[in-house]
Amino acid sequence: MTNGANFNDIQRRMDGAVAAFKSDLASLRTGRASANLLDPITVSAYGTTMPIAQVATVSVPEPRMISVSVWDKQMVGAVDRAIRESNLGFNPIMDGTTLRIPLPELNEQRRKELVKKAHEYAENARVAARHVRRDGMDHLKKAEKDGDISEDDHRKQSERVQKMTDDTISTIDSLLAGKEAEIMHV
Template structure:
């Protein structure tokens, strides 16, 4: 196995940790409407559980309102129930086949809870990044032990892996700081 390929694979895995973290952050409510807020909602439809975007169109007509246009009239009740039971704190208003979801103003305590959740997501992403770094360092140590790489080459490549890790963690931290500022903005 080529070490150069290994570095690309490590970068891909670290980028995956960052993109998963950013996806998690997008589902946190900041007081502004976003169609991503309903991503975790699963609807019991046609005998199975499916994401809300497979039974309805989710749009944001105004900054503090989400509109869910259900495609099948018989599914409106199931979608309404799924949104209410999702523990997101939403109370949809039925309007024919459309559900309007007004976003309530976030209070200080709820904002702090959301910041804590964002920090948990960030820590999970950092841990995932460190696991990738550990895998890379282990591969380099094994290559050195097997005689595939000289000690100097291992040190140079270890530095590259560490720099990649530092860059990834700093990207996670900056995304977290941005989201924290967005959540705490009144």
Template sequence: MSEGIDLNDIKRRMDGAINAFKHDIASLRTGRASANILDPVTVEAYGSRMPLNQVANVTVPEPRMLGISVWDKSMVNAVDRAIREANLGLNPIVDGQNLRIPLPELNEERRKSLVKIAHEYAEKAKVAIRHVRRDGMDGLKKAEKDGVIGQDESRATSEKVQKMTDDTISDVDRLLAEKEKEIMQI
């Protein structure tokens, strides 16, 4: 650790941006069913908005089907409405206290729009990573100006921060390429 900045903290914050990106792209729908598709859905329950997974179990009984078991029978209609209003293109079938959601095939236009969304998520992650780098570089400049570290150490540490940034951004690009391939696969 340099006196000016904590490289472990910078690495931890960059890894946080990667993890947020992974979470974002996991919710993008590909050709097969995934319980993560319903992560953005919130249900009006008991006077407040709650994530779907706090009022029901989400399962994947078949490759193109999602199953939802609502814990409270009075919440079935609210869960149904929340899924329909989430603009995910899903139409649940109510079956007692359970809902079944058949996943339609993705057409070319929808695949391309999902890839666009994935690119937006990637750009958001890259911006977050660059902000972390900027904070680290500002800390280094301040430490050098205050005389805490010398020019040589400042230059060496800034090169380490830049290498961390480049590596993390290449990880985002790799994850994006994998997700894009997965989405476009028929």
């Protein structure tokens, strides 16, 4: 087993898929305000697009309110436009260089849309884990073909890569189930 799969790299990449999924889930709204809700929003600023966190400070002064303090007063309109066009259902109120975003109660339809979005994020994370598995399996096939590992080693290492993939996907599924319960909780 000298030249088999690099299991540390495979695990690191699968952990990266889970971390990206957790970040995506954090941006989904539940019953309470969170500064992470605005993470997916990008603003057209200074000739480029950048995350909202690079042009403003996002805070949560109250459980149902998000406050966005824009640093450059010329950017307030662009930030307001980006939030409105983000398709997150937010309607900011301008107050000088600060945008206040009240969060209304989630209705049943909006909760179902958020659950659907969470399922999309989960599927993207599963696909990323499967890509990592495919890369690992391709590496093993090549190593066996080149004579670096035996057929038995190839089978054992393939099973290990598959187990890592199964564990990653079950982690994604459990995170999804938790978020879905959190979103649907009234």
